[in-house]
Amino acid sequence: MKKVLIITYYWPPAGGPGVQRWLNFVRYLRDFGVEPVLYIPENPHYPIVDKSFLEEIPNDIKIYKGPIFEPYRLAGLVSRKKTNQISSGIIDTKNQSFLEKAMLWVRGNLFIPDARKFWVKPSVRYLSEILRSEGIKTITTTGPPHSVHLIGYRLKQEYRVQWLADFRDPWTSIGYHEKLKLTKAARQKHQRLERMVLNTADRITVTSLTTKNEFEAVTSRPIEVITNGYQEIPVRKEELDDKFTISHIGSLLTGRNPKNLWKVLSELISENVDFKNAVQLRLAGIVSKDVLETLAGFDLEPYLKLEGYLSHSEALKVQRKSQILLLAEIDSKETKGIIPGKLFEYMAAGRPILGLGPKGWEVGTLIAETQSGKTFDYQEHSQIKKLLLEWFADYQQGKLTVTSVGIEKYSRRALTEKLVNNLPWE
Numbered sequence: 001m002k003k004v005l006i007i008t009y010y011w012p013p014a015g016g017p018g019v020q021r022w023l024n025f026v027r028y029l030r031d032f033g034v035e036p037v038l039y040i041p042e043n044p045h046y047p048i049v050d051k052s053f054l055e056e057i058p059n060d061i062k063i064y065k066g067p068i069f070e071p072y073r074l075a076g077l078v079s080r081k082k083t084n085q086i087s088s089g090i091i092d093t094k095n096q097s098f099l100e101k102a103m104l105w106v107r108g109n110l111f112i113p114d115a116r117k118f119w120v121k122p123s124v125r126y127l128s129e130i131l132r133s134e135g136i137k138t139i140t141t142t143g144p145p146h147s148v149h150l151i152g153y154r155l156k157q158e159y160r161v162q163w164l165a166d167f168r169d170p171w172t173s174i175g176y177h178e179k180l181k182l183t184k185a186a187r188q189k190h191q192r193l194e195r196m197v198l199n200t201a202d203r204i205t206v207t208s209l210t211t212k213n214e215f216e217a218v219t220s221r222p223i224e225v226i227t228n229g230y231q232e233i234p235v236r237k238e239e240l241d242d243k244f245t246i247s248h249i250g251s252l253l254t255g256r257n258p259k260n261l262w263k264v265l266s267e268l269i270s271e272n273v274d275f276k277n278a279v280q281l282r283l284a285g286i287v288s289k290d291v292l293e294t295l296a297g298f299d300l301e302p303y304l305k306l307e308g309y310l311s312h313s314e315a316l317k318v319q320r321k322s323q324i325l326l327l328a329e330i331d332s333k334e335t336k337g338i339i340p341g342k343l344f345e346y347m348a349a350g351r352p353i354l355g356l357g358p359k360g361w362e363v364g365t366l367i368a369e370t371q372s373g374k375t376f377d378y379q380e381h382s383q384i385k386k387l388l389l390e391w392f393a394d395y396q397q398g399k400l401t402v403t404s405v406g407i408e409k410y411s412r413r414a415l416t417e418k419l420v421n422n423l424p425w426e
Helices: 017-032 051-056 071-076 080-087 098-109 117-134 147-159 175-179 184-198 209-216 259-271 273-278 289-297 312-321 342-349 362-370 382-396 412-420
Strands: 002-007 034-041 062-066 138-143 162-167 203-206 223-225 244-249 279-284 304-306 324-328 353-357 373-377
Touching (some): 002 017, 017 051, 034 117, 117 147, 244 312, 259 289, 273 279, 273 382, 312 342, 342 353, 342 362, 353 362, 362 373
Parallel strands (some): 034 062, 138 162, 353 373
């Protein structure tokens, strides 16, 4: 059986979407003749923890760990909440204190490409022996954090391994880069490191066609789109909510504040008594202050249910119980290629998806192709209102359903097979 070394920062008990992609690849690699060997940080600073993911790790997977120094731990002594937010890529530019502005400047200009950069050198030294003892010739790195790719770069240069670089998100074109207060020199260094990685890796995988097109302007290396996906596991059928629930799972940040949707809901509540008595807005995960203030401004607080962070298993239950699943992305040209991992779980949940994002959002094409819901841009109003009334009428008659088509190719097992076919071997 061929071996592959997987170098990743995020691994259980880390929570959130960043950990799920490679956790699920690892679960299926052996089905396709590949033995995974993991390398992860020994003492990481995870902004979100979900211990339920520990149960999903195969028992006999070999895992090596290396210590990491993270400045976030020191910054957390000053402001733990703000540190966790910056660590997660959550950057609210409104009403920033001097301390917050300083932390962003340091993050963007001194820690390039990110604050996990101090893991690179010790990891390369440590892994040189692991490569030899395990007889490994193929490695993968997954980012963000993109400093992990620098480990791959060094190993490729020094030990001539075959290297696949996996990008769960873009690098220099990701939305929050514009908020890091980068100097010209820092911006150029980010771009230089990105080009270096893209032109040295033997193969590259990305999660969207948009990112593939961006990278193809920088490198001629083979690039394959391997999206995130859903887990094929037996799930007990959930009773649908009695309420007309519109649920959003995950972070709902300042940039993902669909004000026209809140306006539509407010109008329908005032115009339709049945809608008023039935509707419930359920938000599970981090919700920004701006979003909560906007909801209050539209008098939607009485219809709001804040769940807080849910474990992955709890989130899956909520998805299957909800009448409608809300998917929102930042309204920016930089986010057209962002495909949230939960989209595929939404599809598998079999509930109608209401998507709101930038014009030309790649998610819109996927939802249309699979017939799993509808998407709109942030400026739309009348069509959202019309659709919600149609879905509410179906809900009243007990026939609000959706039958997604062609989603099997997004199962984790099918995606793992695609990954194996793209791993570079000697």
